[in-house]
Amino acid sequence: MKIDITNQTNGVKAFLSGFSTEELSAKIEACQNGQCECACDPTIMQKIEGIELSSVEGGSTITITGDVNAETLAPMMQECLIGDKQ
Numbered sequence: 001m002k003i004d005i006t007n008q009t010n011g012v013k014a015f016l017s018g019f020s021t022e023e024l025s026a027k028i029e030a031c032q033n034g035q036c037e038c039a040c041d042p043t044i045m046q047k048i049e050g051i052e053l054s055s056v057e058g059g060s061t062i063t064i065t066g067d068v069n070a071e072t073l074a075p076m077m078q079e080c081l082i083g084d085k086q
Contacts, residue, residue, distance in 0.1 A: 001082050005070040008063075011049075012070045014077060017059035024060055025053055027081055038080035044072060 001018035016024065028051055031040040049066040064073065 003074070003077055003081065005074045005077065007070045011063065011065040011068055012073055014062045014064070014073075015056075015059055016062065016081065019060060019081065021053060021055045021060045024062070024081065028053065028062070031080060036080055038083070039076055040080060041076065044068065044076065 001016070003014055003016050005012055005014040027036070030036040031038075031045065032048075032051070034040070034042065034045075047067040048064055050064070052063040052065075054061050054063075
């Protein structure tokens, strides 16, 4: 399981390998509802305007729009999606 996050205009894009899109979708939804068991920082979650999840060859991509950057989201996604506390 691997996450590559890059900054882009108005947000970030992450490529995740080793996950099923359904599994990711459930985890993202839990974060958005505040039902997650990880460091979904509510102040960061409020800055997110949209999350788009798509299946691609070899994994999934998540495009997050809003006032967020890779540096902030990477540790959160690592912990929330992989369960790996850095």
